[in-house]
Every structure is written in C-alpha cells, then in structure tokens.
Amino acid sequence: MTNPSLLIQNRAVHFDLVRFVATFAVVQLHVATPWLWRELDLNSPFWITCLFFDVFGRAGVPVFLMISGALLLNKEESYPSFFKKRFVRVLVPLIFWTIVYEIKILANHHYLQGGVNWDTMYSILKNPISGPVYDHLWFLYMIVGMYLITPFLRRIIPVLTKTDLYYLLGLWIFSNVILPLVYNYSSFKLGLNIPVVTAYLGFYVLGFYLMQYKFNPRQIKITWFIFVASYLLNIFIVWLDSNMRDQVEPFYLSHHRPGIFIQSISAFILLEYYAMKAFTRYSEKKFKRLAFLGSLTFGVYLVHPLIIELFEGLLMYYYAPAIRFAPIIVIPVAAVVVISVSMLVVYIMQKTPILKKFV
8 A cells, every 4th residue: 555644645635626526515405405305206307307316416525524534544543632623613604504504493493383382492493402404414414423432543544454444344334334224125123233343434435445556547447437437326326216106215325335326436536636636736836726715615504505495495496496497507517606605605704713613
C-alpha cells in the first residue's frame, strides 16, 4: 500500500469538488422523490423519469461518508481536540436546525391542519430525543455516531493489513448488504449479532481504504461500466418490485442494497479520480472558488428542504404542471435553482456573526 499520509496531504483538497457534486445529487434526489410517491401509475413515463433521478441521487450520502472516512481516519488528534472540533461543528447546527424545523412543523399544523393542541406540541417537542424531527437530519445523528467511534478507529484502521481490512469489510457487507436481502425473501433469520459492523461503518472505512490506491485509466473504464450497469439495474429492480407489489417499494433504494452499494462505491471512485485530475490543472483562483463551494455544502444540506418546500409552495400553480409535462428538464433545473438559493442563504448566514456557527 502507498503511504496514506502522503495521499491525504496531496489529494484531500480536491474533495471539496466531490462533496459539492454529492450535495447536488442529494438535492435533486429530494426534488424528485416526492413526485415518485405522488404518481399512482408506476408505468408512466413521468414516474419512471422520477425514478431515474431518485436512483441517481442515492449515492450521495454514502459518498459523503466515504469522504469523511478518507479524511478523518488517518489523522492523529487527542480525544479532547477531536471532540471539541468535530462535535461543535455538528451538534450546534443540529440543535439549531432541529429548533427551526420544529417551528416549521408547528407552523404547518397551525396554518394547514387547523391548529396545534398540547398533544401535538408534546409529540413534536419530544422528537429530538428519540430521533430527527425532519427526515434529512438523520444524517447528523448518524455522523455523530461515527464521530464517537472515530478516535478509536484511528488507532486501529491505519495499522490493519489488507487481510484485516478485507475481513472487516466482508463482515460488514455480510451483515448489512447480504443478510437483509436474504431476510426480504425468506423466513430465515440468523440469531447471531455482529456488534462491530454497524450500518454505516463500512462506507466510512471504505473511504479510507479506497484512498490507498491510484486507479489507472483501464480500471476507471471498468468502474464506469460498473456504475452505469448498477445504476440501470437498480432502476429496473425498483420498477419491477414496485409493479409486483402495485405500490412504490423502497426496499431496493436503501444504501445497503447490493445495487446502490455498488453504485455508491463506483461513484466515489469516479468522482475522486476526475476531481483529482481537474484539481491538478487548477490555478490558485480556481482553488479558492472550489474551497468556497466546499464551505457551503454542509449548510446547503441543512437548509435545502426548506427551499424545496418554499419553491413548491410559491410556484405550485406553475411547477406541478411543468414537472409533469417535462420532468427530465424541470427536475434538474429545479435542483439548480434550489441549490443556488440554498447557497445564497448559507453565504449570508456565514457572513452574519450570530448565524455562521449554524452552517
């Protein structure tokens, strides 16, 4: 293996570009997905188009995790230093945006559902203890869990041999990719618990593992084939499974299904490869622009659901007919508008002393 320290020093900066692309993938996923559930005809061109965009965006979160693993698992920091830096970066925004989205939920109940009673308010206010109050905030809960184990993983992962890493990743794939597939189609249940390989650990470790290698052009061509094949296969399987059940079936849209798993890994390899090639030609001016984009991605992830709902609410009279008429055009255009407005909001917050710590 190549010295990972040198790779991190020489290559980590280009991940700002990878992170921005992954953020866009997640935004267009969240633009397309609601329409996937609103459409009743699972064989209509509209539903299938929405499915194309939905499946395409499913690699975004695993790519985020692999970036984090690549950048964090090889660093050396004391426990206090790590927790002070990372937890302030995640927990403060989590608390702030939890309050923001709780206020939004209460406002929805008040204006759209005829008022808020004490039972409703209690159920909303107790939600943060048991889990995220808004769907996309689950990622912050998950990343907090990853951060809790990161200082310990840093002591272990860099000194593992190839065989050790293959064994760890093999256990994770068996527990989180293969077994759920078996359980979905049979009554077989394995009464064995493998506590180390939690749901998203594998993506985290894979980011570190994949950074050890420089892929050659032939391997990249093979990776392109794998990415396209897995992407198209995922679309077909979700369509087939949904039609067999006569309803939208999200089972194969999970990050841990074999198709999305393979699509996510190949997407990370391709994005990292091409971002690195692009970065070698960047001037200092372009690097600063890239760093600026990278600094906005976390905030964009946090704020974009509000922008999507605002966008749909204000323009629904035009937006709904337009997206049904030409989804292949309107979905990416809407995603560009949403991410642009989100970036503007985040930029303003970053320039505001009181708000900058929340993005």
